[in-house]
Each structure stands twice: as C-alpha cells, then as structure tokens.
Amino acid sequence: MTAKISPKRIERLERWLKIMPRTLLRMPDYDRANIIAAIKEYAKFNLANSQIAKYDAVRSRRLSRNQRQITQFIVILAGSLTFSVAPQLLAKQAGRGPWAISAGLLGGGLASFYAHSNATKVLTGIKLKNSTQNNRKAILERKN
Incomplete structure (x- = not known):
C-alpha cells in the first residue's frame, strides 16, 4: 500500500x-x-x-474460487445434457439399453469438460496476448 x-x-x-x-x-x-x-x-x-x-x-x-467451481459445474452439467444425445444413440445402437442414458450423460459431461477447459485456455491466451501487446505499445509510446 x-x-x-x-x-x-x-x-x-x-x-x-x-x-x-x-x-x-x-x-x-x-x-x-x-x-x-x-x-x-x-x-x-x-x-x-x-x-x-x-x-x-x-x-x-x-469470481471467487467457489463461484468459479459452481459455474464450471453448471457448464459441465448443461454440456452433459446437450452433448449426451450422440453417446446415447451410440449406446442404443450397441445394444446397451439401460446404460444408454448414463453413458450419454457421462460422454456429454466429458465432452463439455474438455470443451470448457480448451475454451478457457484459448480465451486466456488471447487475453494475455492482447495485454502484452498493449503493454508494449505503452512502453514504446513512453520512450518516444
């Protein structure tokens, strides 16, 4: 301070x-x-x-750490419901009737987890790149 x-x-x-x-x-x-x-x-x-x-x-x-974890959980839950259609269809085609829903939710949850983590990495990289470029511009302007 x-x-x-x-x-x-x-x-x-x-x-x-x-x-x-x-x-x-x-x-x-x-x-x-x-x-x-x-x-x-x-x-x-x-x-x-x-x-x-x-x-x-x-x-x-x-967001606080708890808020980030809750948000990530909600995103993964919503993603598992969204992405569960394809794994459910594959499980039904494979003859796994009662396991189709759980396999679909599990597959959808994994897909949404990887999509969320990759999107976070990409967005963080973009933010860092923009921040670095802005800092370089500010330093160059100060030198001139």
Whole structure:
C-alpha cells in the first residue's frame, strides 16, 4: 500500500504544478530542484494509486474460487445434457439399453469438460496476448 499525503501538501503540490515554466526557471537552483523532486514524487504516488485502483477493479470483477467451481459445474452439467444425445444413440445402437442414458450423460459431461477447459485456455491466451501487446505499445509510446 502506498503512503498517504497530507491534504496541505497535496494543495501545495497542486499549486506548484500550475507554476509557469518561465517562473520555475527564474527560481534559485535549490528551490527549483526541490519543487521538481516533489512533483516527480507526487506523480509516482498518483501513478501507484491509479494502478492500485485499476487492479482492485479487475480483482473485484473476478469470481471467487467457489463461484468459479459452481459455474464450471453448471457448464459441465448443461454440456452433459446437450452433448449426451450422440453417446446415447451410440449406446442404443450397441445394444446397451439401460446404460444408454448414463453413458450419454457421462460422454456429454466429458465432452463439455474438455470443451470448457480448451475454451478457457484459448480465451486466456488471447487475453494475455492482447495485454502484452498493449503493454508494449505503452512502453514504446513512453520512450518516444
């Protein structure tokens, strides 16, 4: 967590930010160096706070571990019901009458589990790729 800055200091820093560059150049070297150092420190403080706020917002949108497991269970259950038709037909053709429904649900559950895990991997890869590209662009823009 970042340190707190007193309201009086923030007011003073805000006033210093409004000083014209020509006025700043006329100041004595010692005062000018102190003002510039304080402004840089304040900028780092604001950047750190904005990053913390950004990541807090991302964290608050994420599901908890239990919520993710419940969601995954619901997806697999819905997928098992959806994908169970083909395994049921195959089991009936094979002459497994009473086992057809359970085989269909099991096959559908496995199919939906693998579909869900593969889709999650692909989406995570896309997110990481986009995030990396955005970070590279930001770094290159800062250098220029």
